[in-house]
Amino acid sequence: MYQQRSEANRFFTAVSIAVLLLLSVLVFLLSWHGLIYGAGSDPRYTLIVSQSILDNGTIALDAYADDLIWGEPANFADNFNIIERNGRFYNYFPAGPSVLSVPFVAVANWAGWDMLTAADNINAQRLLSSLSLVVLLWLMAGIARSFLPWKPALVITVVFLFGSTLISTMGVALWSINFSVLAIAAALLLLVRRETGQSQTIHPVWLGLLLFIAYFSRAAAAAFILPLFVYLAYRLKQPGKSAKSLIYSPHGRELVATAVTAGTFLFLFLLWSRWEFGSWLPIYYSTVRLQVARDSVWLSLLGVLFSSGRGLFVYVPTAGLLLFAMRWLWRQPLAWLCFGWIALHLLVLVRGTAWWGGDAFGPRILTELMLALFLLTLLAWRQIRRESPQIRTAFAAAYLFLGLFGIWLHSYQGLFNYSTALWNAVAGHEPVPPYTPPLGDLFSWQYPQFAASNAMLCQMAEARTRQIVATGPVLRPYTFNEPIMFDPETAVTLRNIPPPHSSPAALIGWAPLDNDRARHRELFCEEAAVLFQLEDVPPGEYALQIRSAAFGQQRVEVLLNGEFVGESTFVQQPGLVAETAVFPLNSSHFVPNQLNELQLKLLDATSFNYKDPSRMSLAIESITFTQR
Structure with missing residues (x-):
């Protein structure tokens, strides 16, 4: 026992x-x-x-x-x-x-x-x-x-x-934060x-060094350091004792040693900053960040x-x-x-x-x-x-x-759950009326980040893009033979609503995050769409050219304004080189003087591999409607 x-x-x-x-x-x-x-x-x-x-x-x-x-x-x-x-x-x-x-x-x-x-x-x-x-x-x-x-x-x-x-x-x-948290812990x-009572001393030299490391790593550590010194001073409090006697008590000496150690390193840090940057503190520590x-x-x-x-x-x-x-x-x-x-x-x-x-x-x-x-x-x-x-x-x-x-x-x-990361790019941190809730998506319980899924993000992005196109003249008339590519400056997204009549098309279902494995934006929805505005459509023969790289093998069903125009299979090439698929069209496929919609359905789209954050596995370089 x-x-x-x-x-x-x-x-x-x-x-x-x-x-x-x-x-x-x-x-x-x-x-x-x-x-x-x-x-x-x-x-x-x-x-x-x-x-x-x-x-x-x-x-x-x-x-x-x-x-x-x-x-x-x-x-x-x-x-x-x-x-x-x-x-x-x-x-x-x-x-x-x-x-x-x-x-x-x-x-x-x-x-x-x-x-x-x-x-x-x-x-x-x-x-x-x-x-x-x-x-x-x-x-x-x-x-x-x-x-x-x-x-x-x-x-x-x-x-x-x-x-x-x-x-x-x-x-x-x-x-x-990693270093700051470790030092504070x-x-x-x-x-x-x-x-x-597990130790007889606070180890003041080590404590002072740790406090400096926390601040040296992250300015927010000051929010811990200041209350800690107040706490250490409070623990000195003894009725009937003079301030001098408290300072010379064992706990008082530890407090002084901690402060001297941290203060010495802080002083050297200030001198180094003055010599390196010409200011007593680096810009990251400046209160200017709190005044904008x-x-x-x-x-x-x-x-x-x-x-x-x-x-x-x-x-x-x-x-x-x-x-x-x-x-x-x-x-x-x-x-x-x-x-x-x-x-x-x-x-x-x-x-x-x-x-x-x-x-x-x-x-x-x-x-x-x-x-x-x-x-x-x-x-x-x-x-x-x-x-x-x-x-x-x-x-x-x-x-x-x-x-x-x-x-x-x-x-x-x-x-x-990669969708929780993509949520930051699809959602609006700040309110973008009338497309977000009054306080922004950070306050939205319809699309909460912690419950993000690919289906949620696709629904969210599609609804926002269609609403932006419907309420504002962001699209200019599309010119045949003009390649449609993902351009960060003219892309129609919640974070980037382009000026009126500046974007050739609105892309729905394209990943909003940079893809560091291919040169082009990849699809992240099973059904993607391209919205484009047309004026006159002369009678004649046309063609749709889709140039895309593939992650794995992907079958794509293509519809234009709801009408089936073809199906193609893209196969991953060495170096993710793009392939071109061509679909014949005629003028009857288009609707003049109105908004047209190209739909891409990935028939075999599967969830990403556990070590591969790619979503629906097509990285499209360009989409072009050519007039023959």
């Missing part, structure tokens, strides 16, 4: 370590094999900067200005990810992740990987992001075990890691181990918390239980650290330019706050364990039910 109890009270048992190892493999594989990745967005240049540090001794990217980056000319001058300062080009996003990744990139370069190459860069990001989740798993388990026995500690850890934006954000790319581990046009604070707060596209309580349903747990939380000082952290983070976010965090799944921009909610859940459960069996059972059942839903949301929908 004594041996069993001693085993149960160990910080980690052999069984819990084995479970954590299995979970480490699982979270790594989920991230590594996820269909969705964001490596080409904000983190595109993170590891390139790391390579520049190794190659050129600088974070500036000038040395690569004439190189191919991800297979394309660098073109830094017109790149939204690049800023120019004093005649030099820099990555807009924080340098912290790049600096911290230098050892990894050094090994990758030694192994023959080049961060300028898309495949190597993506694989490197996926490897680091997958490893970051493994490290986070162990840090979170350590935090949880400081408060609870290992079984409930592991359950809460699994629910928050696999059932929140921690995995659906950190698992798809090497964001600055490590800092929290040091804090709670001291607070729960934005939605109202209350609308932003509503969106952040409750919208169908980004709402915290929608995408992290277990967070709602904390509202019912306030009776157990409000007297705990650590809970007030979390409350202050959450409030400050939300305050900065709702005053920013894009509270929705750009193209993302759910509340990506709140990912650091998952650690605050995680800590609050641990604090609540520590108290609930002392309540009646009925209360414990009810809370545990609700937590598990909502937690399983969250795991489905983030470990499947957020990693493997």
Whole structure:
């Protein structure tokens, strides 16, 4: 009996370590094999900067200005990810992740990987992001075990890691959030181990360094750092003690050492920024980002918390239980650290330019706050364990039910349902009246991102495109023998409504995301359409030419204004070279002085292969109606 109890009270048992190892493999594989990745967005240049540090001794990217980056000319001058300062080009996003990744990139370069190459860069990001989740798993388990026995500690850890934006954000790319979250989690581990008596010290030098790393990686970490210092100062409070005696107490010396360490690194960071950029802080840290046009604070707060596209309580349903747990939380000082952290983070976010965090799944921009909610859940459960069996059972059942839903949301929908990524391109983040709901698609419960499917997106895109064409004269008359191609400037989409009489055709069912494997836009709907306006149609013979590449073998049925005109089979060619199919027509197929519609039905269209994000597997180069 004594041996069993001693085993149960160990910080980690052999069984819990084995479970954590299995979970480490699982979270790594989920991230590594996820269909969705964001490596080409904000983190595109993170590891390139790391390579520049190794190659050129600088974070500036000038040395690569004439190189191919991800297979394309660098073109830094017109790149939204690049800023120019004093005649030099820099990555807009924080340098912290790049600096911290230098050892990894050094090994990758030694192994023959080049961060300028898309495949190597993506694989490197996926490897680091997958490893970051493994490290986070162990840090979170350590935090949880400081408060609870290992079984409930592991359950809460699994629910928050696999059932929140921690995995659906950190698992798809090497964001600055990855490094910030790891640093904050490590800092929290040091804090709670001291607070729960697992350690006699807070390890102030390490804590100060971790706080700086969090800020060096992501400016939003300041929302955690400031409340943490307030909390540490509050813990010094002792009735009848002078301020001087408190400062010289063991906890006071730790507070000072933490502040001095973090402050020293911050001071060096400011000096470096002044020398490198000519300003005390890089532009990413500037408050100018909070002073441009934005939605109202209350609308932003509503969106952040409750919208169908980004709402915290929608995408992290277990967070709602904390509202019912306030009776157990409000007297705990650590809970007030979390409350202050959450409030400050939300305050900065709702005053920013894009509270929705750009193209993302759910509340990506709140990912650091998952650690605050995680800590609050641990604090609540520590108290609930002392309540009646009925209360414990009810809370545990609700937590598990909502937690399983969250795991489905983030470990499947957020990693493997490619439609949730396409949703960002089809939907309108901002209202586009009259085509979207009054507050935009982020607030739409008709087309919620978390429930996105290919059928939903096709229906959504078709309805919006037809409505735009019907309500506005965006199409100009089509000229026979003119190739119809996907042109981002004249494409009729919710995000790009062209000027009147400027677009030759409206394309329905074309993928709105760039396809990095072929030169052309691919179809993502089983039925695609081309809407075009005609004036006079002289009598005579005509032909329809469809030039397209194929992924696999695809049978296409072609109809013009509802009349069958033919069927053709496209077969994948080496290098995805396009083939041309020709269908004979005559003037009776067209309707003069009206809107005409070409329909393409993919008869054998199947869902994408698990490792191939291609949808319906035709990449059309051009469609041309020729007059013979």
